[in-house]
Amino acid sequence: MDFKRKRLAVALRNQINYPLQFNPFVFSKLFLLWVAVGIVGGVIASFYWTVLEELLHYLSHFQGLTVIPLMTVAGLLAGLVIHFLGDPGEMDLIVNNIRFKGGRLEPKNNPSMILSSWLCIASGGSAGPEAPLVQVVGSTGTWIAKKLKLRGEDLRSLSIAGMASAFTALFGAPLGGSLFALEIQHHKHISEYYQALIPALVASCSGYAIFIFITHIGIGPTWVFPMYATPALNDFFYAMLYALAGTAAGWIFIFTVRKSRSLFEAVKLPIYVRMAIGGLLIGTIAYFVPLSRYFSHNELNVLLQEEFTLQFLLLLVAAKILAIAFTVTSGWRGGFIIPLFFLGATVGLVVHNLFPGQNLPLIMVSCMAAINACVTRTPISTAILLATMTGFHQFVPIIFASLTGFFLAPKTPLINAQLGVKE
Known part of the structure; x- marks a missing residue:
């Protein structure tokens, strides 16, 4: 009990002696890092999406029988990119790295992921840009954390913040994108990831703001659904x-x-x-x-x-x-x-x-x-x-x-x- 009182007394004394170090708000310097990761994520997502739209527009002219050779060649080229530039892995690898490698997502294979996914998605593959962007932006968060010599949960939070900002940029839902970046890692000990909810949400909001500013994509619904009738009790x-x-x-x-x-x-x-x-x-x-x-x-x-x-x-x-x-x-x-x-x-x-x-x-x-x-x-x-x-x-x-x-x-x-x- 005396030890606790001494620690409290020392803490209070430090706050009195160094008032400029005392911050009465929840706000901290990590907040700025989460915002920065979100901004970087928004820029990356905007660039990725802009190039992808141009490729989609060009390759959409291939119709009918030409679709078959187009997609065969696209698969071959994307495979050669991965063969020579490195395999960036898939969602299983991302989840395992977040959980078992301290949140480290390696950025070294990002060029391979970007180029191969552009080819796969633009030519007509039935898979979207969310997974590639999660890998690229999440690993960028890891890179920023390493440059600032962050470790432990601080590093993990920046990686997850990057993942969340990528999800949000594409789905247009900051809260939904943040939760998805956490829930996709679901297992019986999922609660340990919800401490990253605020970093993910902050990065999602800043990333989404940058994304819609650059791409001029609206903030309304993505799909035009029929009007839902008056809700019924059942x-x-x-x-x-x-x-x-x-x-x-x-x-x-x-x-x-x-x-x-x-x-x-x-x-x-x-x-x-x-x-x-x-x-x-x-x-x-x-x-x-x-x-x-x-x-x-x-x-x-x-x-x-x-x-x-x-x-x-x-x-x-x-x-x-x-x-x-x-x-x-x-x-x-x-x-x-x-x-x-x-x-x-x-x-x-x-x-x-x-x-x-x-x-x-x-x-x-x-x-x-x-x-x-x-x-x-x-x-x-x-x-x-x-x-x-x-x-x-x-x-x-x-x-x-x-x-x-x-x-x-x-x-x-x-x-x-x-x-x-x-x-």
Whole structure:
């Protein structure tokens, strides 16, 4: 007890003797570092997105049969980039490094990640830019921390802040992006990561402000959803029912990805050959079902604006599942969050075709929430992201659907690092 009193007396004496060092606010110098990481992340995301849009515009002119050779060559070139510049790894590696390597994300393979992901995404792969940007901006946060000689949780917080700012720049939801950067690392000891929530949120806000300032992208909903009718008392119950369809699609997707991964791993081929084969398969699917091409950021609006038959929607569900699976297992770079939202929306339209007269926006958003929560195990951030990106502001039904997908997910996650076991 005397020792504690002496320590308190020394602390008070120091504050009196050095009043300029006394800060009465929560604000600290680390706040400026989080802001700086967010700003850097916003600049990187803006540059990445601007170049990607130009490439998408140019390569979108390849239609019909030309899609197949285009995507085969794109896969080959991206594979050669990875072969010569280094393998940047995937989401499993990011999660493991955050958990077991003190939050260190190595920036040395960022050129490989940027170039290969540009080729993969712009040519029409069914994976989006969120995963590459998370790696690039997160590792930039690590680099800044190392330059400032930060260690421990301070270093980890800057890496996670970079990840969060990358998520937010693309999804336009600072809180949702921050939570996603934490939830994607889910395992039974997830609580240890929530101490990084404030750093992630600060970086997300500053990064998003820079991103929209440079790119001039609006801050409204990403997709134009039908107007949601007056909320009913039992909407949360219906959301859980609709979520069962999205969860079932999530199970099918996980099963397909695992089978596809085992097939590619069984055949020992150089990365560039494997990616060329992946491009051939994805390109063939895109030729027969063009709406399955790309990571579905714009294609989801097409799905919302036009009417499709039940037969086509079922075909699109199957094609998109295969396209995403071949993309992520053959070595093509990109993330599958937005493609999963597209897949969930398609499943929602199938449900609406089978049971017409039901609440279409509620069905679609419920299926989107359930499939993403089932596959990525991110129920809270998924609900927030969807509420922001769709303009569906009745948050309660979305969270019920998201939790349904989460708790009915397979026991073994698709992202192996979420098990919490060092690989």
